[in-house]
Amino acid sequence: MTALLLRDLKLSVRAGGGALIGVLFFMTVVAVIPFGVGPDLNLLSRIGPAIVWIGALLSALLGLDRLFQTEREDGSLDLLLMQEHPLVLTVLVKCLAHWLGNGLPLVIASPLLGLFMNMDEVAIGATMLTLLVGTPALTFIGAVGAAVAVALPRGGLLVSILVLPLAIPVLIFGVSASYAAVEDPAPFMPPFLILVAITMFFAVLGPLGAALALRNAGD
Amino acid sequence: MTDSLAISKFSELANPTRFLALAARILPWMAAATVILFAIGLYLSFTTEGDYQQGATVRIMYVHVPAAWLSMMCYTVMAVSAIGTLVWRHPLADVSHKAAAPLGAAFTLIALATGSLWGRPMWGTWWVWDARLTSVFVLFLMYLGLIALNRAMDDPSRAARVSAVLILVGFVNIPIIKFSVDWWNTLHQPASVIRMGGPTIDQEFLWPLLIMAIAFTVLFFTLHTMAMRNEIWRRRVAAQRRMAARMAGREA
Amino acid sequence: MSHTFYIAMSYAVSAAVILCLIAWTWLDGRARRQELAELEASGIRRRSAQAKDDAA
Numbered sequence: 001m002t003a004l005l006l007r008d009l010k011l012s013v014r015a016g017g018g019a020l021i022g023v024l025f026f027m028t029v030v031a032v033i034p035f036g037v038g039p040d041l042n043l044l045s046r047i048g049p050a051i052v053w054i055g056a057l058l059s060a061l062l063g064l065d066r067l068f069q070t071e072r073e074d075g076s077l078d079l080l081l082m083q084e085h086p087l088v089l090t091v092l093v094k095c096l097a098h099w100l101g102n103g104l105p106l107v108i109a110s111p112l113l114g115l116f117m118n119m120d121e122v123a124i125g126a127t128m129l130t131l132l133v134g135t136p137a138l139t140f141i142g143a144v145g146a147a148v149a150v151a152l153p154r155g156g157l158l159v160s161i162l163v164l165p166l167a168i169p170v171l172i173f174g175v176s177a178s179y180a181a182v183e184d185p186a187p188f189m190p191p192f193l194i195l196v197a198i199t200m201f202f203a204v205l206g207p208l209g210a211a212l213a214l215r216n217a218g219d
Numbered sequence: 220m221t222d223s224l225a226i227s228k229f230s231e232l233a234n235p236t237r238f239l240a241l242a243a244r245i246l247p248w249m250a251a252a253t254v255i256l257f258a259i260g261l262y263l264s265f266t267t268e269g270d271y272q273q274g275a276t277v278r279i280m281y282v283h284v285p286a287a288w289l290s291m292m293c294y295t296v297m298a299v300s301a302i303g304t305l306v307w308r309h310p311l312a313d314v315s316h317k318a319a320a321p322l323g324a325a326f327t328l329i330a331l332a333t334g335s336l337w338g339r340p341m342w343g344t345w346w347v348w349d350a351r352l353t354s355v356f357v358l359f360l361m362y363l364g365l366i367a368l369n370r371a372m373d374d375p376s377r378a379a380r381v382s383a384v385l386i387l388v389g390f391v392n393i394p395i396i397k398f399s400v401d402w403w404n405t406l407h408q409p410a411s412v413i414r415m416g417g418p419t420i421d422q423e424f425l426w427p428l429l430i431m432a433i434a435f436t437v438l439f440f441t442l443h444t445m446a447m448r449n450e451i452w453r454r455r456v457a458a459q460r461r462m463a464a465r466m467a468g469r470e471a
Numbered sequence: 472m473s474h475t476f477y478i479a480m481s482y483a484v485s486a487a488v489i490l491c492l493i494a495w496t497w498l499d500g501r502a503r504r505q506e507l508a509e510l511e512a513s514g515i516r517r518r519s520a521q522a523k524d525d526a527a
Contacts, residue, residue, distance in 0.1 A: 141388075144384065144385065144388050148368070148381050148382075148384070148385060151378075151381050152368075152371055152372060158364075158367055162364040162365075162368060165360045165364070165389075166389065166392050168357060168396055168399065169392075169395045169396055169398070169399035172399040173399060176402070176403065194399075201395075205388065209384055209385075209388040212305065213381055213384040216377070216381055216383075217377065217380070278478050279477065283481070322492065325488050325492050328488060329485045329488050329489070332484045332488075333481040333484065333485060339477055340474045438489070442492060445500060446496050449500045452503035452506075452507060453503055455507065456503060456507055463510070
């Protein structure tokens, strides 16, 4: 299992892996927003956490179809299916590797983008924390979409359409927790804890669904 | 022993030919029931008095609420069929959830459109990011995604199994989405535009509403049976064409 | 002030969507039946393929 984790990590960091492209996409999306809404710093700092979250959501979706696609292409997917390890566990490890390769860079890049958005320190910290907790949920829920994409001749965009509605709760609680840290009356902890709960829940549901889809997409 | 017996019973039930015979027998009755119920329901919904608060617009409720109810029931039907597909490999279940998706999308569209038309005189805007409207909208997107997925795949049985997984994941998610949308809505509540949900429903409105709801439900099942029958026929045509091609190839 | 327009619109939209749905299902069914009849006429029988077909 550790070998699988390391192998996947290496693949994603290497040239041609999605990690760098994901971060670049994230930065580009966030950088484009001020051109759309204007360079008003007050407005930007107000919508900043939301923009950073939406950018992270989109770029997390971008790399998803690669999750099982390479295995599909070189045939190692069949090997994974035939192993005696439970497939759910394998999928979970693959998700973790994918998150370490693609999700974590987004979290690390987010403070920089927060500065661009004129957010204050507390807001940046809160956004980073919620991203750290929330992006694994995006990966897990996206794993189902990626497993479905394996069966599709041309997956890509369709997967994003299928996964986005399911990712709405993560976005809502991530953003509202980030806002709660800045705006006084709203407490930070409830939305944050709900976000944690959602991530835990998807950590179970995502690999289960993805394993089921992989088994059924095979033959 | 009992297990194999149960399975053989299921496969007997799953026999598409038997389903077609049954459908041919009950469809006229269902269609007739739909027409009668709609006639009664429409008559009642136009003869009963309007609400003194909302005026005549309360009549929109008689199509809006049943459509919204169906949009949720249809997803439940699809989820049950999806379990049938994945657990029992029930061939009719594949057909069932594939046929239900466009119907669900259509009823959800009706619910959204009438909700919007109701909102215009009541709230002053066509669209309010109200918790209920928003979650129905998300449901609509999910239906469209499932239809797109089914269309994108060539092999029908594989498409059925993969979309069954997605339907179930979505079904588990719907309560979470509903909960989070409610949360989000209370957080961003704009200065009380929503006056809905206020009037307690009394007998006057209950009858037309109930009959319209039953009429819509029967309509759904009629259409669903018809669509399932179409899908079975479509698969038969495809299978026979394949066979014909194979035979032609052998002869040549 | 009259809301007749909105009421009429909402009933019209619902009726249009439902009628489209019925028409689509109906026409689809008729087309499929016709295809089956054509295949039948061209001598491709279904009985021999029953088992294979149902499993699909």
